Amino acid sequence: xxxxxxxxxxxxxxxxxxxxxxxxxxxxxxxxxxxxxxxxxxxxxxxxxxxxxxxxxxxxxxxxxxxxxxxxxxxxxxxxxxxxxxxxxxxxxxxxxxxxxxxxxxxxxxxxxxxxxxxxxxxxxxxxxxxxxxxxxxxxxxxxxxxxxxxxxxxxxxxxxxxxxxxxxxxxxxxxxxxxxxxxxxxxxxxxxxxxxxxxxxxxxxxxxxxxxxxxxxxxxxxxxxxxxxxxxxxxxxxxxxxxxxxxxxxxxxxxxxxxxxxxxxxxxxxxxxxxxxxxxxxxxxxxxxxxxxxxxxxxxxxxxxxxxxxxxxxxxxxxxxxxxx
Amino acid sequence: xxxxxxxxxxxxxxxxxxxxxxxxxxxxxxxxxxxxxxxxxxxxxxxxxxxxxxxxxxxxxxxxxxxxxxxxxxxxxxxxxxxxxxxxxxxxxxxxxxxxxxxxxxxxxxxxxxxxxxxxxxxxxxxxxxxxxxxxxxxxxxxxxxxxxxxxxxxxxxxxxxxxxxxxxxxxxxxxxxxxxxxxxxxxxxxxxxxxxxxxxxxxxxxxxxxxxxxxxxxxxxxxxxxxxxxxxxxxxxxxxxxxxxxxxxxxxxxxxxxxxxxxxxxxxxxxxxxxxxxxxxxxxxxxxxxxxxxxxxxxxxxxxxxxxxxxxxxxxxxxxxxxx
Numbered sequence: 322x323x324x325x326x327x328x329x330x331x332x333x334x335x336x337x338x339x340x341x342x343x344x345x346x347x348x349x350x351x352x353x354x355x356x357x358x359x360x361x362x363x364x365x366x367x368x369x370x371x372x373x374x375x376x377x378x379x380x381x382x383x384x385x386x387x388x389x390x391x392x393x394x395x396x397x398x399x400x401x402x403x404x405x406x407x408x409x410x411x412x413x414x415x416x417x418x419x420x421x422x423x424x425x426x427x428x429x430x431x432x433x434x435x436x437x438x439x440x441x442x443x444x445x446x447x448x449x450x451x452x453x454x455x456x457x458x459x460x461x462x463x464x465x466x467x468x469x470x471x472x473x474x475x476x477x478x479x480x481x482x483x484x485x486x487x488x489x490x491x492x493x494x495x496x497x498x499x500x501x502x503x504x505x506x507x508x509x510x511x512x513x514x515x516x517x518x519x520x521x522x523x524x525x526x527x528x529x530x531x532x533x534x535x536x537x538x539x540x541x542x543x544x545x546x547x548x549x550x551x552x553x554x555x556x557x558x559x560x561x562x563x564x565x566x567x568x569x570x571x572x573x574x575x576x577x578x579x580x581x582x583x584x585x586x587x588x589x590x591x592x593x594x595x596x597x598x599x600x601x602x603x604x605x606x607x608x609x610x611x612x613x614x615x616x617x618x619x620x621x622x623x624x625x626x627x628x629x630x631x632x633x634x635x636x637x638x639x640x641x642x643x644x645x646x647x
Numbered sequence: 648x649x650x651x652x653x654x655x656x657x658x659x660x661x662x663x664x665x666x667x668x669x670x671x672x673x674x675x676x677x678x679x680x681x682x683x684x685x686x687x688x689x690x691x692x693x694x695x696x697x698x699x700x701x702x703x704x705x706x707x708x709x710x711x712x713x714x715x716x717x718x719x720x721x722x723x724x725x726x727x728x729x730x731x732x733x734x735x736x737x738x739x740x741x742x743x744x745x746x747x748x749x750x751x752x753x754x755x756x757x758x759x760x761x762x763x764x765x766x767x768x769x770x771x772x773x774x775x776x777x778x779x780x781x782x783x784x785x786x787x788x789x790x791x792x793x794x795x796x797x798x799x800x801x802x803x804x805x806x807x808x809x810x811x812x813x814x815x816x817x818x819x820x821x822x823x824x825x826x827x828x829x830x831x832x833x834x835x836x837x838x839x840x841x842x843x844x845x846x847x848x849x850x851x852x853x854x855x856x857x858x859x860x861x862x863x864x865x866x867x868x869x870x871x872x873x874x875x876x877x878x879x880x881x882x883x884x885x886x887x888x889x890x891x892x893x894x895x896x897x898x899x900x901x902x903x904x905x906x907x908x909x910x911x912x913x914x915x916x917x918x919x920x921x922x923x924x925x926x927x928x929x930x931x932x933x934x935x936x937x938x939x940x941x942x943x944x945x946x947x948x949x950x951x952x953x954x955x956x957x958x959x960x961x962x963x964x965x966x967x968x969x970x971x972x
Binding site: 371372478480481508509510511512513514516517520521535536537538539541542565575576577578579580581582583584585586587591593594595597598 | 837841870919
């Protein structure tokens, strides 16, 4: 059995908000509240959920941009927590990111060649010619001509800019790339190009992805495993195709039922769940989803369900528990 | 046969640069019809002219834009012949609009009650008291809980989904005949989007509204619309009944667009059939058919001559030389 590239165990990130004078009376937002997952080498973990579910905080924890309040992350068998500055630097070579907006993530004052070379300059002590050769190779990887290196980002379209951002992420040959909504800012006809490119790169280079997006079909298409988050917790995690076809947690069911059809005749059960995602400052007791859940039972409001193995996946729902654990 | 509710005839809107040297044909020779109570989807990518088309119908264009030709027949009248004052009486009363960002449509300094009752007072001359009472009923109709207390709250006290529902309440306040929704759910979460779309459908049934959905999302079209018009570089390249277009797209662009979208129902770990290249710069579209540089079935003729709108099936038209007799 292969070992996981990245393993997160009971990861928590709490933010204090609205703290009064002398730090009293502050509320705590449990942005990520006990999340465990693993990312296998050369595979994609897709994370879906609505605003405030904690998917972006999870990505930041994986990128070492936030320190977890509790829990651990192991990368390649080594714990991340407690790394010194040099260790974090080495870790960041192995983990890169591509963000949603390629207009914001590329410096307008740098030429594309310099943008792509920047991680090489930061992390590797290479000769000029070697850097140039690597930039050319990376541009070729992402389907841009070599002369692109001499141009500025504003001379490119959104899709091309996202290719540049991907080339920059690939520069230091990372093992994991965090993709935070990589295609949602792009035109519809461009999205398939970028999704295909990401897939091809994964096949060629064996890189793993943490793919965060609200477009469920794109996540299902790209991912090997899907984790569904709601108010800081994973409510369901399992093989992508199984989750997309037979979601089990009532929230996953509602989420996938809310996905738009791809054809007017596509039969889909309409599950319109009432209400909105509650504030993460004061999440509902028990199962966070119970006030909106069409199948809520009395115990759901008092007892938080644990994420348990069920069939081919893990689900956090009392419906799938049978008798309560002794 | 009764007259359609809205009929656009060869409508063209151009943007001109300050010195008049650059002309962008944002909307180019667009003809469409919409029957009463029906829903038309207008899909296109950024720069395709779909939002300019909506603003043209509302006659809310920015100063740099000019309607250079065509007709907008609405309930038998040509809206292009109306004075700005007459248009004011039509907007919000007979044609209403919902924009993508509800915060941009709501005034942060007035209570929700003020804003929902405003159009009733302006367009129907309702008294403050009646308008307020009717506004409360409208909030209830758009499923806002505790409407009476929400009336005295400000937009910033509400969630994005609630704000967008309030914009919906304002839109239907004066019983318009036509509702134009420009990307109304783009800023909403998935389950909130589902709530909003089902709300719009209910409002449509109750008020016998005709709707135009401006969107880049073919899923919304599949879910909500009876007919669809696909725009590319300012032109309607294909239009027709929804099932016809999804089952038998006649224009290579429509077909490619439908194929390139990942589906939940796919068993896919295959590659998506992507469209090469990128959408054209609207100020410098390619010669002939604007799609020809990306078209897998391009012919010599496509590079020189723009194809006319050709009928390919009952109610379905396409601007493509493949369908020329």
